[in-house]
Amino acid sequence: MTIHYDPAIRTFHLKSKSSSYILQITKEGLPVHLYWGPQVERVSSTHPLVTIERCSFSPNVSAEDKTISRDTLPSEFPAYGNGDFREPAIELRLADGTVVSDFRYIEYKIASGKPQLEGLPATYAETDEEAETLELVLEDAKTGLRAILLYTAYADKDVITRSVRIEHHGSERVVLTRLLSASLDLHRTDLDFVHLSGTWTRERHVYKRALVPGLHRVDSKRGASSHQHNPFFALSSKDATEEHGEVYGFSLVYSGNFLAQAEVDQYGMTRAEIGINPFGFEWTLEPGSHFQSPEAVLVRSNEGFGGMSRTYHQLYRTRLCRGQFRDKTRPILINNWEATYFNFNAEKILDIARVGHELGIELFVLDDGWFGERDSDNSSLGDWVVDKKKLPEGLGKLGESLTALGMEFGLWFEPEMVSPNSNLYRKHPDWCLHVPGHARTEARQQLVLDLSRQDVQDYIVEAVSAVLDSAPITYVKWDMNRNMTEIGSALLPADRQGETAHRYILGLYEVLERIVTRFPHVLFESCSGGGGRFDPGMLYYMPQTWTSDDTDAVERLKIQYGTSMVYPASAMGAHVSAVPNHQVHRMSPLETRGHVAMSGNFGYELDLSKLPQEDRELIREQVALYKELRSLIQQGEFYRLLSPFEGTETAWMFVSEEKNEAFAAYFKVLAEPNPPLKRLRLKGLDPNKAYKISHTGEVVRGDELMHWGLPLPMLEGDYRSALFVLKEV
Secondary structure (H helix, E strand, O other): OOEEEEOOOOEEEEEOOOEEEEEEEOOOOOEEEEEEEEOOOOOOOOOOOOOOOOOOOOOOOEOOEOOOOOOOOOEOOOEOOOOOOOOOOEEEEOOOOOOOOOEEEEEEEEEEOOOOOOOOOOOOOOOHHHEEEEEEEEEEOOOOEEEEEEEEEEOOOOEEEEEEEEEEOOOOOEEEEEEEEEEEEEOOOOEEEEEEEEEOOEEEEEEEEEOOOEEEEEEOOOOOOOOOEEEEEEEEEOOOOOOOEOEEEEEEEOOOOEEEEEEEOOOOOEEEEEEEOOOOOOEEEOOOOEEEOOEEEEEEEOEHHHHHHHHHHHHHHHHOOOOOOOOOOOOOEEEOHHHHOOOOOHHHHHHHHHHHHHOOOOEEEEOOOOEOOOOOOOOOOOOOOEOOOOOOOHHHHHHHHHHHHOOEEEEEEOOOEEOOOOHHHHHOHHHEOOOOOOOOOOEOOEEEEOOOOHHHHHHHHHHHHHHHHOOOEEEEEEOOOOOOOOOOOOOOOHHHHHHHHHHHHHHHHHHHHHHHHHOOOOEEEEOEOOEOOOOHHHHOOOOEEEOOOOOOHHHHHHHHHHHOOOOOHHHEEEEEEOOOOOOOOOOOOHHHHHHHHOOOEEEEEOOHHHOOHHHHHHHHHHHHHHHHHHHHHHHOEEEEEEOOOOOOEEEEEEEOOOOOEEEEEEEEOOOOOOOOOOEEOOOOOOOOOEEEEOOOOOEEEHHHHHHOOEEOOOOOOOOEEEEEEEEEO
């Protein structure tokens, strides 16, 4: 049993692998947070919640007990308007115009397993023994609204998931203006706020700052989880490192506007919250209706950031990703985008593919420009019909030719967008997001289709399906190259326009569910100008994401390192591209570019047919090595060794579950004169096993490799790298 209820003191004790999460129902019926930390056997105290009378500026819940104030309670579901002056988890607007709510406990249910969330992606349990779920039912007496707080504890992982379902059992319309998926008050403030932020081509850099009184927040108002901030944050102890210290992680399984924040209050508590961004959000609840929030995944680690990350990796790789590609190794691909951009024909594509096949590459991906009259980015999005000028015999014939070469065939789409210069837009100008009387703001000369509409959803499903049925396609890159403006829908009434952004995401999830179910043999990779929608919600439908449009090896060190804080290597698309790099114009060795890209789902994005023989031979070696290592890289445990945010060196490694194989990569960005001799301390090995080092043949015990380390070679020049493959002997 992972969840235990003690009726004597009304506490719920959720046990995960090595942690306890404890909450209590007060005598007033308010759910309060007591503890989240290393696992304890039981709650022995008869008075686990300690309260004290504060000044009159912290109003009391009742006149009988002046020690109980919402302003000082560690709440699990804080509401606005009746004494808690901190950030709420829920806000309402009632029919009489008031905004006060008061949710009190009425009942609970504990069940084995983990229920699905209606219309939303979420982690799952394959058997009832893997997890247990608590449903805590609260009610607001005035409105008849019920809030069902869902908690799932995984037995073999330090994971607690949380979400909220609102059910309207009253008689009057209520407008929901805020509903966060998780809110809890930690009894400490000696923490750092850690988040992943950046911009296009510079995604998910790691930032850390000390908590001080007030609000610390990251969010997105762009209609997508965004390049700027990821729907994740962590609170870490001051002594937290990769291996040591306490870390609390908060990750949201959602692809739209989000809010992630920590608020330090006046009495030494930190309120951590994550969920849909209230900015621009409204949802009208009619009597009898309901609303489900996205899932928040809470991870606690006593083994620093590395322990937190490996928990997220294992959970998201095996209990968020689905389908036949969840546990399969992914193919090595060649993508023509940076090789040709829009300027290609069938002969050029096959020229690149022939060289790729000769070098051992397994999949050819045809990127943007194959449809409509798409010779630049100014037309044809939405017209998913092959351009016969470029491909006169169609996708089917091209796919057959690639298959005859021994290559699989992949294709790029951007189904959520429409070009004003397109047949689709001329036929259905109201199908895009827009607000009457306002200009339709373009970005990359395109508009966003209104996926809150059923007719738009149906069109996308059928148009994409027709293409996938027309050729032997086994891979799809699903792109989305702009954020939302004029967020309005022609089919929603005036009082429901605030629902548009969330309805778009629900519509997107419905479209993806229909398509991936219809084409289970296709490997889908999500993309949004690279990493603009790299979030757990998309991984539920597509097990990998194009990590960034920046393919420069040096920039990718920070991008991939930061991404690994939450997401496994199996989720990261990583390609070798030409030099000078098309984004930053840097010249880096092909060897280094290969080593960086090998640390994810490996591929190439350049014109192989123009490479000299020397480079082709090196690519052949890289491909062969990755085939040998890809099960380890895509499914092994990941350890960060040296941070690119703390110097000019980066290192990381992968270790198999049995600890009988490992792969480490070391990168030196800048050369230094007369450098010292250095050793690289490895992690995650079995200290009692002996490992053979591939490049030297030397046999070394795991304890020596972890405590003393491997001697690093003297690398000459900038942007250099070295690989180490270890196998048990």
